[in-house]
Every structure is written in structure tokens, then in C-alpha cells.
Amino acid sequence: SQTIHQWPATLVQPVGSPLSLECTVEGTSNPNLYWYRQAAGRGLQLLFYSVGIGQISSEVPQNLSASRPQDRQFILSSKKLLLSDSGFYLCAWSVTGAETQYFGPGTRLLVL
């Protein structure tokens, strides 16, 4: 069966510090991968998605970047965090050509 992991679960970082969040999928090959951000009490905002290694599409201009160094690994990064980067970050995957997405447990980021 397929599983998706995210780490860390919780992160508190000072403004201006770098960020690296990792997402790994097991049990499937060549998945579509997605990064979302969820502000408190709000819906999900799609940040990045990837259909293959090294292929990243950005949905919203921002302080963040994403990379896919391996088929089942998706990384969300920032060189300098802003207060507005605080939120709940969710990684998801889907089978290529399928519509349903499967979500990881999320990383709660607090920038102080």
C-alpha cells in the first residue's frame, strides 16, 4: 500500500532563517506531487505541483521554492522566512492521470 510522510511535524523558526520541509511517498512510482498551504480556518492554497523529477510548476509567486530531486521526494524550501510564511503545509500525491489526491499529515510552521 502507499504511504506519504512529511517531516518535521512541527517547526518554529525565526524570521529570516532558511526552511526545508520534506515529503516522501512510498509504494508508488512516478506520482504527481503537490505542496499546499493552509492558513488558520481557511481552505488549501496550491503552492507547487510536479509531474516528474525536476519538473516544478509554481502556482503563486512567493518566498518559497520547491524541488523534486528523486521520483518520490518533494522538498519545500525558503532562503529567508517571513512572518507570513506561517501556516500548515500539506504535501499530497496522486497517480498520474488520476484525480484523487492523498495527503500527508502536514507540517505546522510558526515563524516568529
Added chain:
Amino acid sequence: SQQGEEDPQALSIQEGENATMNCSYKTSINNLQWYRQNSGRGLVHLILIRSNEREKHSGRLRVTLDTSKKSSSLLITASRAADTASYFCASGGSNYKLTFGKGTLLTVNP
């Protein structure tokens, strides 16, 4: 911008009652999905209805889709305290990206 908009934003019912949540979207879709999120957790897929379908059932869930009104509804019958969660609709287009609404917070009181 967010396409899906759920209504109501919050719903509180007693165990055993039915819960109905509505969703509207703005552009043409291939499918409409509903997801559930327990507090502080990831989302779990509940059900998908395609644009050429009008109604779909899965256990205690019933979803309807009206493409002429660009709206969908999720009905949870015989609700349980364990159904307490936020429910999101997500509209899917031809590019396999989903656009999520802001969600409905459902509280089922025992």
C-alpha cells in the same frame, strides 16, 4: 482565487441527525471531490463525482452535482460524534489540479 465555496461555514447538529453541506464553484469542471480534515491533520478523500454524474452514494455519504448551477452538496446521514471534522469540496479540471474551498466545520454533539 479559490473556486469552491462551502456553505455553511459551520454546522452544529446532534448525533443521529443528517448533515448537509453545500459547495459552489465558478468554472467548468471534470469532477468535484469532497475531503474531510480532522483538526490538525491531513485531508482524507471521501468521494468523487464526475461532471456527467448527478448523484453518488458511498456508505452514509450522498453527493449531488448540479453543473447548471455550478453547485454540489454533501449529505451525511445518521451522523456520529466521530464525524466531527472540517469538510472541503475541491473542483478538478482537466489538468489534475484541485481548487479547494474554505470548508465547513461540522460539529456532531453526542
